[in-house]
Amino acid sequence: xxxxxxxxxxxxxxxxxxxxxxxxxxxxxxxxxxxxxxxxxxxxxxxxxxxxxxxxxxxxxxxxxxxxxxxxxxxxxxxxxxxxxxxxxxxxxxxxxxxxxxxxxxxxxxxxxxxxxxxxxxxxxxxxxxxxxxxxxxxxxxxxxxxxxxxxxxxxxxxxxxxxxxxxxxxxxxxxxxxxxxxxxxxxxxxxxxxxxxxxxxxxxxxxxxxxxxx
Amino acid sequence: xxxxxxxxxxxxxxxxxxxxxxxxxxxxxxxxxxxxxxxxxxxxxxxxxxxxxxxxxxxxxxxxxxxxxxxxxxxx
Numbered sequence: 001x002x003x004x005x006x007x008x009x010x011x012x013x014x015x016x017x018x019x020x021x022x023x024x025x026x027x028x029x030x031x032x033x034x035x036x037x038x039x040x041x042x043x044x045x046x047x048x049x050x051x052x053x054x055x056x057x058x059x060x061x062x063x064x065x066x067x068x069x070x071x072x073x074x075x076x077x078x079x080x081x082x083x084x085x086x087x088x089x090x091x092x093x094x095x096x097x098x099x100x101x102x103x104x105x106x107x108x109x110x111x112x113x114x115x116x117x118x119x120x121x122x123x124x125x126x127x128x129x130x131x132x133x134x135x136x137x138x139x140x141x142x143x144x145x146x147x148x149x150x151x152x153x154x155x156x157x158x159x160x161x162x163x164x165x166x167x168x169x170x171x172x173x174x175x176x177x178x179x180x181x182x183x184x185x186x187x188x189x190x191x192x193x194x195x196x197x198x199x200x201x202x203x204x205x206x207x208x209x210x211x212x213x214x215x
Numbered sequence: 216x217x218x219x220x221x222x223x224x225x226x227x228x229x230x231x232x233x234x235x236x237x238x239x240x241x242x243x244x245x246x247x248x249x250x251x252x253x254x255x256x257x258x259x260x261x262x263x264x265x266x267x268x269x270x271x272x273x274x275x276x277x278x279x280x281x282x283x284x285x286x287x288x289x290x291x
Binding site for chain 2: 019024039
């Protein structure tokens, strides 16, 4: 699952000024949460594109309820990588940004494409897409699956137990059949619970290593 | 802006200054002349990569532009 959002915006400056400003963004009055900035990789390709990787550290601001739920995450800043391709020939820039820690709690990925605004060549259009996902979603599904499977196996035991006691009341000696049925029910219940645990494990590990589908 | 390695901030500033000039005056104009900031970049990288290792920041082995989401009409 996960959340997706997209937007189209405009920066009121020509493409080359915008691309230059991109490298001089920090610090600014709106970036108090950005603690450090470093280029950790940079190269110019044969076809004159600039590839860069920027490492940012940002403060990890969470609402109080989240701090209570995830106390281990409170103390650590967030490390974020921003990969970018600047293509001056086509006057475009593409960036991809995501967090590389706190990932088990939540991953936010953002992809931006900057290009000359088709309506006004003195402006730059920014298409922004973001994906927010959490492997906690997979855990809650696994808990639900397990809960349902265990409940069903308990229903079987409950019914068989009831039938057994009823038969006794009606004077029938608990026949071999009934006792065997009770044994079968316990075996079947064990199998169902085991299958549910396997399925739950599978769901939880799928959620942890889930590859996102590109739409 | 500070570097993640406190000792590297000055080296970072020197490199950034050189890069910003080259980027606007040469790179964006299509001039593929040599990058004059190579030395400054090397010195800065030596410092910052060491700081990254010391702080255990997990930047190794991560595919450029992530996996599937980066595929665009622009990618070569």
